[in-house]
Amino acid sequence: MGVGVSLHPLAKAVAGEGGLGIISSACIDRLVTKRTGKKVSIYEAIKEEISLAKIKNGFVGINIMGALARDFTESVKGAIDAGADAIISGAGLPLTLPAIHPPKDTALIPIVSSARALDIICKKWEKLGYRPDAVVLEGPLAGGHLGFRIDQVDLECNKLENLLPPVKDMAMKFGDFPVIVAGGIYTHGDIVAYLAKGADGVQMGTRFLATTESSATQAYKEAVVRAKEEDIVVAHRPGSPCGLPFRVIKQSPMYVSSLSRRRQPKCDKGYVLMKDADGKYTVCPAKEDNKDYFCICNGLLSSSGYNSNEEEPLYTVGTNASRIDKILSVKVLMHELSGLGY
């Protein structure tokens, strides 16, 4: 969970309980620079964070979003050189991922929201001599960016349970690699039900957002605890400069001010940059247009306490955030999810 929610404290705690702990690479250079007081590059920050999260006999991976195009290559190199157990990559199709750096023992795991996307990735990766080590299938109930057009989010055919069979078939076709489902999985019962339907594992975000070990601010965690079903909306216009629908708590200060057009455009972080006509990374739609886009880097950084004094936070959550009524430790949550109770 980016930005700055899933850092080494959360990933390490999850790994310690037998899960695969995932760090978010988004803006991690700034977060580590601030924490250590030493200016680090994205490559160095990723190496540092992964080494802090690693434990004996535990597994730690990293999420690297394709939408952060400027930093993608260096992030992948840093993760592999740090010995990450997995790179999980979505927010765009990670078509070149296996070609960036020899992955050694790092599993390469794309995120898709359709069998078609998986087909495209597998065909491209086949030409690079690689097959996904697993795939995350993320449905429309997830937090963060959604892999669906806004008019497709609520379609019956896009429900996670309906997406799973064709994605499972596609994974079979290209070598029977594991399919990990994500988006709206909340209880031990949900996990058991998805495993029975053919999933090989689950990825969970929202429930871990409101844990003691998550690096979300206290205000963010409390907003999750307070959120009711009707408070959780899919933001589109105004929405993410990445162009994908983005689920938020509608009371998030940055979302409220974006709706009322009170915000001045203010891109001073530049993570979501796209190339200009000269091929240089200079363009972010939110730099000039605060009618259609909110300043996602600043808003999410504020939600993890980086710049909370200067910037309004933006709270992203999955649909099930409305069911969370208290902040738990990872230990208690993992026991509950394992069906061991507590």
Ligand SMILES: Cc1cc2nc3c(=O)[nH]c(=O)nc-3n(C[C@H](O)[C@H](O)[C@H](O)COP(=O)(O)O)c2cc1C
């Ligand atoms: C706060 C938050 C931040 C997220 N950030 C990212 C991200 O940076 N990259 C990404 O690929 N997915 C991101 N996601 C999606 C999660 O990785 C996960 O797949 C999804 O939330 C699963 O659904 P759940 O929240 O219902 O468990 C985020 C989700 C949340 C709740």
